[in-house]
Amino acid sequence: MTQTSLSPAPSSAPTAPEEATRVAVSTVIFTLRRDPLDDQTVVLPLVRRTRDPHEGLWALPGGWLNPTESLDAAASRTLAETTGIAPSYLEQLYAFGAVxxxxxxxxxxxxxxxxxxxxxxxxxxxxxxxFDAAELPRLAFxxxxxxxxxxxxxxxxxGYSRIAHGLLADAFTLAELREVYESxxxxxxxxxxxxxxxxxxxTLIPTDRFRTGSHRPARxxxxxxxxELADRGPLVVRH
Amino acid sequence: MTQTSLSPAPSSAPTAPEEATRVAVSTVIFTLRRDPLDDQTVVLPLVRRTRDPHEGLWALPGGWLNPTESLDAAASRTLAETTGIAPSYLEQLYAFGAVxxxxxxxxxxxxxxxxxxxxxxxxxxxxxxxFDAAELPRLAFxxxxxxxxxxxxxxxxxGYSRIAHGLLADAFTLAELREVYESxxxxxxxxxxxxxxxxxxxTLIPTDRFRTGSHRPARxxxxxxxxELADRGPLVVRH
DNA sequence: TCAAAAGTGTTGTCGATACACCCATGG
DNA sequence: CCATGGGTGTATCGACAACACTTTTGA
Incomplete structure (x- = not known):
């Protein structure tokens, strides 16, 4: 009745290793890609499972949490290992734990x-x-x-933050940024x-360069x- | 290089039970209480630790995740066990996993x-x-x-949601609700x-009852x- | 010179704020 | 009748959407 957070709780502690709850880390990675109609669409990478459970199905990139690394580090590491990607923006989403x-x-x-x-x-x-984020097949788990x-x-x-630049290169036109928001x-x-x-x-700094195209150049x-290092609260993912 | 989320990963798997990462669930519970000056202040319950680590320090109520219960269920259970509280509003906050x-x-x-x-x-x-949420002692962990x-x-x-009623009884005056927001x-x-x-x-339904006090009665x-079952996204904690 | 995108100006609407004011009750 | 909080009216301000308009380029 006075059991405290993180204190040993013999009654609920696993008695054998195979009963232990394991911690995995996965990441949903978004980027934009032009579809056949030249519109930007949200796409994400998936990994095909090579063993059970759900062998053959597509799943989010991820892996087990290493005992000596933080959650943030595990996310970065498993991401690099499975897809080779080092994202410009990374934030914890949610902990999923249905039995x-x-x-x-x-x-x-x-x-x-x-x-x-x-x-x-x-x-x-x-x-x-x-995969197109709007047209996913049935995924694992x-x-x-x-x-x-x-x-x-x-x-x-x-809608309330300015993270869209995480999908664009260093320099971009307002039309490109707007297209990101629109998609x-x-x-x-x-x-x-x-x-x-x-x-x-x-949030934007104009440069003296212009994107020259088929029409009037855009700054x-x-x-x-x-x-906006303030509105994310006390917690920030350090790289 | 093709390791997929949740797939067995022998190299990073714990080899002995004592090395295993364990999963705990804790809850920050807020309520309001009148301070000596009759102002509402935000207070929260803490549990004194009765064993190491951090024996004697105050900690958030919580406990270990049971292998046969979901995260939500574990939060409710440990909350009831340690404090006897069944909250009207419960939502996942964040997963903390620094080494x-x-x-x-x-x-x-x-x-x-x-x-x-x-x-x-x-x-x-x-x-x-x-404890007064604004004047906490040094806590465990x-x-x-x-x-x-x-x-x-x-x-x-x-600011953007209407959760303040979670701190009030069924029926309340606008002044009482406003006082919640103000505190x-x-x-x-x-x-x-x-x-x-x-x-x-x-979000409010007026009743035909009034709170009678020292002055004009308030509805x-x-x-x-x-x-507002819509703006919390696809995930909702079911009770 | 024309099409199309870059960029500017103007107006109306809506919500939030500030604050003056009236209402109802206990003492 | 008066102090106090309940409750209403209203002017102002700023953010935002709608849209007309001008500018600058490639073809």
Whole structure:
């Protein structure tokens, strides 16, 4: 009746190793890719399982938590090992721990990440493939549900935060940034109002370079690193 | 190189039971209490540790994750066991997993909760005490940091969500509700504007009863259960 | 010179704030 | 009748959406 957090609790402690709950770390990684109609769509990498359970199905990249590494470090490591990606943005999403989500008892700490297209390694990694986030096949475990939640968080966060630059290269035009917002939110935005909003937010620094195309050149902007280290709360993922 | 989430990973798997990472569940429970100056203040229950590590220090209520229960269930169970509280609002906060946060390797899934004063059992539970959230002593493990984060989330969420009723009894006056907001946000709110805001939000149902006091009686309101089941995303804690 | 995208100006609406004011009750 | 909190009315401000308009380029 006075059992305290983290104190030994003999009655509920596992008595044999095979009964032990294990901790896994997985990551939902988003990036943008042009579809055949030249629209940006949200895509994510999945790994084909090579053993049971769910052999042959696609699953989120991840792995077991190493006893000597933090959760953040485990997310980065398993991500690099399975996909070769080192994301520009990485944040904890949720801990999934339903009893029947896997044959063995597994608690998964799930992260979500944004990567810029130029951060994706060119060499094709075996058993890794990229999928349109809106048209996923049946995934292993509860990973469909996890991706849905990650997408909800992405759309939510893009509304009040300025994380869209995590999907763009260093320098970008306002039209490119707007296209990112449009593809995530799933609706068109007024170019004039969008310009004023981001200009007034103080998160962008105009450069003196321009993207020259088939029409009037557009100014290139950089992201202002100094802002928005405050609104994420006391917790920040250190790299 | 093709290791997939949740697949067996012999190299990183624990070889002996004592090396295994263990999963704990803790909860930060908030409620309001009148201080000597008759102001509402945010308070939370802590449990005094009766064994090492950190014997004698105060810690968040919690316990080990049982192999046959979900994370949500473990939060409810450990909460009831250590404090006797069954909160009206319970939501996962964050998973803490720094390597050095405990002598043994422990990953804590932390929840946060709101309780109404009438939900708190009258019988005093041994080794449990309530503390002003703004004036905590040094706590066991990283629990000071965890409470700070929970407070940040509480203040944040009260701004865009309507969870304040989780701290009030079934029926309440607008002044009482406003006082909850004021104590959480730490600033005074205009009574007239506050009234309009909550009235327009559609979250309150006026009753035909009044709270009679020393002056003009104030109408009692109930919370509208039908609202805001949408803005919490695909994940909801079921009771 | 024309199409198309970059970029600017203007207006209306809506919600939040500030604050003046009236209402109802206990003492 | 008066002090006090309950409750209403209203002017102002700023954020945002809608959209007309000008500018600059490649073809």
């Amino acid at each position: 029947d989500r896997s044959p063995a008892r597994v608690v998964s700490i799930v992260y979500w990440a944004l990567v810029r297209p130029d951060e994706i390694p060119n060499d094709v990694v075996e058993n890794v493939s990229w 509860d990973h469909n549900e996890i991706v849905e939640y990650a997408l909800w968080r992405l759309r939510n966060k893009v 995530i939110l799933g609706r068109r935005l007024d170019p004039a109002n969008f310009r004023r909003q981001v200009e007034n937010s103080g 290139l902007y950089r992201y202002n690193q100094d802002v | 050095d946060r405990s002598p043994a390797r422990v990953v804590s899934i932390v929840y946060w909760a709101l309780v109404r004063p009438d939900e708190i059992p009258n019988d005093v539970v041994e080794n449990v005490s309530w 990283d629990h000071n940091e965890i409470v700070e984060y929970a407070l940040w989330r509480l203040r944040n969420k009260v 959480i946000l730490g600033r005074r709110l205009d009574p007239a504007n506050f009234r309009r805001q909550v009235e327009n939000s559609g 009692l309101y109930r919370y509208n259960q039908d609202v």
